[in-house]
Amino acid sequence: MSENKQAILKRLEEIFQDTLAEGDYQFSMDSTSSDIEEWDSLSHIRLLTAIEAEFGIQFDISEIELLSSVSVIVDMIHNKTM
């Protein structure tokens, strides 16, 4: 993984910790919303808001539907901030 994506993953992990309820979940590039119980539809909305604010980006409506796995999110952030 590129250095940039590593950095993005780290910042993303902090956002997940801030947004989701405390839980015993594993967070990695392979995590998806089906793996993490606390990643429900409501926390998903707050996640998106926090990610957009943190990275200064905006997801459009077609992209939002795809954002249910960490690797896709990291890729998308990477593309938008290049």
Next chain:
Amino acid sequence: MHELPWLLTPPSDFNDRCAALVDSGSLSSDIRALAGYSLTINQSNRLYRTIKKLGDVASGALLKELSGLKLGIVSNSTLDLLVPSMVTSAIRHGVFLDVVTADFDQVAQEAFDPNSMLNQAGLDIVLLALDYRAFPFAANTLATTVENLKASDALEYLNQVREAFNRNSGVNCIVQTMVPPPYSLMGNIDAQVDGLLRKEISDFNSALINIVHKDADILLDVAALASNVGVYNWFDERQWYLSRVPMANVFIPLYTDRIASILGAVRGKSKKCLVLDLDNTIWGGVIGDDGLEGILVGQGNPRGESYLALQQLALELKKHGVILAVCSKNDEQNARQPFREHPDMLLKEDDISVFVANWEDKASNIRYIAETLNIGLDSLVFVDDNAAEREIVRMRVPEVTVPELPKDAALYPRTLAAANYFEMISFTTEDSQRAGQYTQNAKRRELSQSSENIDDFLTSLDMEMTISPFDELGRKRIVQLINKTNQFNLTTQRYTETEVEQFEKSSDVFTMQIRLSDRFGDNGMISALICRQIDKQWEIDSWLMSCRVIKRRVEEAVCDELVQLALKHNIEKIKGVFIPSPKNSLVKTHYQQLGFELEATKGEAEIWVLGTSEYEMKKPPIKISR
């Protein structure tokens, strides 16, 4: 403004501080401290979850300091993101919320069914969080050919919903104006053509504002809020399509702050007094150094104009019931000089109810201001350009509200206004006169502190008392005094308006209504007496007095008058009855001090007696007119 800049930004250890909240003596103040920051939705969510997890321990602690309120919410949108922020915002406004939300889009069902969850929940208030999409005319926002419902039909629907709640569970509603979506069809004519969304929403809002002004439901002007932040910003189409959230997430804290402010006002927690620093707050520069010619206030100078705008805001607030005070580190003469002599000053000395300018610390001075006005410290808002002064006051007098201010003084008015400290639900003429009455009271207290002894003080008040029998004109106020006075009340006898009317007309009941004014103003009716005649005796059935005029020797003047009239009517003995209550220990020695003697006790009641010919007139410094 969406970051609520008058609040402090949360500390970097906010999450840790939430995690550290435990059942302890300081739990309530710890929670309240955390809720006092400008929280993101993630942060208010975290604080809310922690409070919920602590359960009864947290709610019990909070309800000792805050007022409870059970709020129901119906909406055509998703509320779950808003509820945590509503709860933490309400804590900041002095209210601990118990929120009951209806299922999504169940507005009519909850309202019209008397057995619905909301109607059975024992709510204090229902919030009708309905935006334009809740009404049938939103069916197709961008087409003009579809038959649209008119504003009047939408209003009729809303009225039926809120009347249903009023009827089914006696609860009042908070209703929202609609934010018009930022789509113009044909441009400026949208506001003028019937059936077009902009015109219909505008008509709806005007009609709603008028109706709600006249009844007991409460207006939440969301249209104004969205207009303030910009309707283009307010709506986020993606969030609506994705999850039915009615406004862009960034505005959730601002929206819930507005709701919390209303709920605080319902519970009487709105602030009452604005305390102003002077140098570089209401004028540019330092009066002690720059002098009258050097300070910047007023026309022709950009900085001067910006300070004047804050004075303008303060003056408008005062006209609508807010008390103004000054707290400045200055020689008093210097501080007063601009008020007296500067031609561009908007605020005059008269506008300031308590004027404190000295070299003492501001925390002590602010306490003095609260004591002089006889209001709680938690009703004060302190505005000072100096961040260090703000922080000291926050630390030393944590009950006082101290907004953060932006660096640019030109932005003070909008920041102070956005904080909405003085939320009012209704406005009466008494509100517009309030500042004046507080000024009068403050002057009385200041005089009492500066008098050599109590008699000098009383004499200097130039008190005048008017005594007359009960009459129709005074009846309502008499009934109010009889039923609301608890402390200076010898027998706590309560009478209805009908019974009081009978006293007026009865030939063997002798009554007195007493008004008091002094050099600072009219206190209105402050005491009442009811005596029953039995043979050659008068028995005092009721003697009550407003606490406002205690320690003015009013009761001595009343007793002098009572005895004089008794002598005129050939009354030989006056009997005073004292019935102790949990609240009237103040008057335990009332009759003794007037020279009565204890004749008998009947259970808990004491019967005191006075021979009218033996009475020594007390002659306090009060002029009597009849």
